[in-house]
Amino acid sequence: MAVLTYRDALTQALREELSRDDRVFLMGEEVAQYNGAYKVSKGLLDEFGPMRIVDTPITELGFAGIGVGSAMVGLRPIIEFMTWNFALLALDQVVNAAAKMLYMSGGQFPMPMVFRGPNGSALQLSAQHSQAWESWLAHIPGLKVITPGTPADAKGLLKSAIRDDNPVVFLEGEMLYNTKGEVPEGEYTIPIGKAEVKREGGDCSIITHGKMVLVAMQVADTLAKEGISVDVVDLRTVRPIDIEAIAQSVQKTNRAVVLEEGWEICGMGAQVVDFIQRECFDDLDAPVIRVHQADAPMPYAKNLERAAKADAPKAIAAVKKVMYLG
């Protein structure tokens, strides 16, 4: 297996799918001449030309809608949001148009499209540029929502997303783009909706997704040294959620910590807790504990930002607490 960055894995997926199907095109701000604000589309303009790799004005609502319209007549747009913070302006098109078109039309108009871009916080970008939207998007029937945490998942799931005939929300991590990992050689895809146990363990489950997968792995490493073995379940897709995988892990460990990047109230973690108490009520030896961002807008100051974010120390404390070691 080759070792690639998360960014290069995404670029490979885009290149392969653009080559495979000429109905696929990439549209967004700075995706073409600038090679992408985060260089995910590097080289694609030269390779595929200006009708396939399309720079737009700063009009998230407008070009998201253009993607929807083009999908109604059979194209397969990939709409890039420079970051999901700006996608707030486009949610009407994602939620009221893309997610409902098939239903409102009685099955006549599927939406074979992808909305993608970096989600969540990076470093010191402060309140308006540091938001994680997976819980909002997972709330919406008619969408699929993917949150890959590793280069291999990023590539395999993006390819599946592009081939899927439904509107797929694909949430990347700005802080993940430079992370490296092994990626299978050649053609492969990863099924949407299937979680992966990234680490086997018996003492406690950590259910997580996206950017927090790396954190969970650090936690598992650290705790292993203390003789605590953690089962790390990476949901990978948050809509639909792989309830079975969650249940299997918790039935094994009888303890769970749910780790996510975003805010607490009505976050993904709350939904995972709901599934756990429903499916594993009699298996639980302790209440499920959640780890998430502080319930505040993201501050700019380095020290405050660090304090606000979900991280390994907080997750380690949570694991010890559910194990009554705290």
Next chain:
Amino acid sequence: MAVLTYRDALTQALREELSRDDRVFLMGEEVAQYNGAYKVSKGLLDEFGPMRIVDTPITELGFAGIGVGSAMVGLRPIIEFMTWNFALLALDQVVNAAAKMLYMSGGQFPMPMVFRGPNGSALQLSAQHSQAWESWLAHIPGLKVITPGTPADAKGLLKSAIRDDNPVVFLEGEMLYNTKGEVPEGEYTIPIGKAEVKREGGDCSIITHGKMVLVAMQVADTLAKEGISVDVVDLRTVRPIDIEAIAQSVQKTNRAVVLEEGWEICGMGAQVVDFIQRECFDDLDAPVIRVHQADAPMPYAKNLERAAKADAPKAIAAVKKVMYLG
């Protein structure tokens, strides 16, 4: 006490607060000359004139932002969305501007404003006009989110919302406007963030809010006839949530059903379940069961719409299930 409709209770609250403080104004589509799409602002233009009761073009994003700007310099806008479905277009102003201004400015700019309008589904308005957004809005730090279910709560809480120096989201129910209830005479307010036990019971708790409060009361009536006594906890405010009131009820009944209007995944109910399992882990005799809208866009056809909505029969079945009577 006088018996008023939910609509008239809201109109009273608006009139009283407009009279009390001339920094308060109401702005939105059709609020003035048309007396409001749902007549909540009936008569207010004549009474307060066109600078206090302001009709806007169809530009949700724009006039929400105008409200934010005017609040920055000390006015107290009440921004009416004709329905919250359209507010999707304005969420950037609600979330990125109103909710974060105080924090981003280091405490310099409070946002004394209210965003209000009907939320959720009515009758056969189909997919784009039948959405309940409380779980999305409750996710956001920097906001308060209120969901009154009765005329008395609607009046007392709207008055509190208008007087609050923070941005308050106030979610009404189109189907509630014509419902009647006793409303205290004269001046009163209801504290934001306090739940109310609308019915005392010992066998099972129903935790709910907004439009579903009436449904929960029907459920309690019906089950009472079968000798089942239900404790109905009306959250009234979903951000902040009155965790104590939830815990007290569940510690008493040891069983809970969470009833909400909206979709399941990452819905308010999931958050309530999280609080319950955290606060009442050892009190629960059965997993908490949730009742909510079907995980689908809202269909137009009468029979499908009925099947999609959370209602009394579904809630009754849930109560019996948590009581192992089902």
Next chain:
Amino acid sequence: MTEVLGRGETRKPKRGMSNKKNGEAPDASDELALRKDLLRSMLLQRRFEERCAEAYALGKIGGFCHLYIGQEAISAGTCSVLRPDDYIVTSYRDHGQALARGMTPRSVMAELFGRVDGCSKGKGGSMHLFDKSVGFLGGHGIVGGHIPLAAGVAWAIKYRKGDQVCVCFFGEAAVNIGAFHEALNMAALWGLPAVFVIENNRYGMGTAISRATANEDVAARAAAYRMGGESVDAQDVFAVRDAMGRAVELARKESKPTLIEMRTFRFMGHSMSDAASGTYRSKEELEDSMKRDPILLLHDLMRSEGQLSDGEFAKLDEEQKAICQDAWDFADASPEPPLEHLMTDILVDTTS
């Protein structure tokens, strides 16, 4: 860029020139057939929606229902210059356009009744009519939200190097919303084969255009995007045909978009719960506007030129009424959707 006509003037149309063969003069029989067909189309829309009002009163139609009565010349004139493979994207006020485009009255009425034989299986209702077979891409409920969709359809046409055209209808109040602005800029910037049709019936719900729009000359907005703009007396079906004919050709041949203001009237209330007059517009204003009923105008013209006897008109009218009765009966007989349909059409399980 084509000229922008000021508020007063409107271009005099060549009366009913069928532009099927450019330049070449049409013969008289074509001409008569065209006029009859335009009259038929407008009558069908009118009679159909009269029945809708009736069905709504009986509770057979629910939810929001926005009638097109008074505006039929826009849909009839527009559809008369479109090709079968062209596309239409429109708002919630979509019954008339759906019928003019050739959707069957049966499938539309069944949709309004919320029945399984409706064009959208009863799941969409009045605001969400769709028919892939005639390129009718909805029926959308968020003001302005469908304008970017139309630009996207036009983008797809250009992407495929096709020569179809996408026509987008919306009300005059929609010109103030961001989606309109963003979509028109991109359509002009990229040269997309679209025609953006403002149906200016002078009111957005209860708000007169002058209370919502700083510059009432909405066609002049085209200049902000270096796009052609034009204003048309849309009670005259031939004026509509003429302007749309040119705009559609410009889109088809040169892939250039146009913004057209159709000056029209809504003879009914905004929706079924809104009175036609008395609150925000006077009875006089409404009655004045009704003197310019597009059906009346065409009927008078044909009568004055001896092209249509009263008997012929009555016959044509009866035919449309019969079609609407048939649609009603069909819809009434159609079953409610089976409950399983609640959970279908949310996602497809196919991949490419």
Next chain:
Amino acid sequence: MTEVLGRGETRKPKRGMSNKKNGEAPDASDELALRKDLLRSMLLQRRFEERCAEAYALGKIGGFCHLYIGQEAISAGTCSVLRPDDYIVTSYRDHGQALARGMTPRSVMAELFGRVDGCSKGKGGSMHLFDKSVGFLGGHGIVGGHIPLAAGVAWAIKYRKGDQVCVCFFGEAAVNIGAFHEALNMAALWGLPAVFVIENNRYGMGTAISRATANEDVAARAAAYRMGGESVDAQDVFAVRDAMGRAVELARKESKPTLIEMRTFRFMGHSMSDAASGTYRSKEELEDSMKRDPILLLHDLMRSEGQLSDGEFAKLDEEQKAICQDAWDFADASPEPPLEHLMTDILVDTTS
């Protein structure tokens, strides 16, 4: 409505007419003082941001940091015609305007360093500078998102029957987004005392205006809202003063908004991670634009008219550098915010 100048022409400004007393001719000493003050303001901004670049390289400033270097005549000229009780709302490219408006270099630098003595207590950072005491209302990060805010501030002025003015700055790429369109329509419709200033530095990040905007004559968009529009050579601080002086008066006296295109250049990259030239713009283009450095132009003018010796200029420059060094030292010495601050300023606990 004031005329819209075409792409080529720009109005010849009366060289540095101080318009504090309308009509009445200013005396020479006023005139010289004004010129010196404009030069000082621009120099302060320039030197300050040069230190920002240095601090960013050292990791003392983090996140996104957008420099204003090259555009200083816009902030200096604008602020020279504003009253202390007027308001400014701007984008993330806000350092220069904050200083020109009179925010202390110390509070700004401390904010950039993320320290507790920053104007926003270190919680906002570069993109979110706020100072209530001088009517500086941010510092906003969503393109176009602050334009409705400015209209709202102007609405509040009108609501209170005040005679202040709200000036809103944004880049040329922001004219394509919906919020711009919605806000300008309402500002014109309601006659709000605002001036909307397009800082046209020709690029939105890496996208040249011609690739994003169908009609590059962005001032002409004013016509879509029946609003006055004008284009200004914004490297000439007097041209800025002149145009802003008239627009501010129109807003103050007649409560009418204006849209002004300030033609300028960004001498640096879009943000610290973006190269000034080489990718989307050529070295030549950048160097050409630098010949029109607003500081250079004013300096040359004053020298040529014998108003400023090289010694005087050097002294003025040294003073600004000293102020910036002081700001740096202050920021460096200021402590990080205490951790409790993470959970403060989320909500206030007051009511009216």
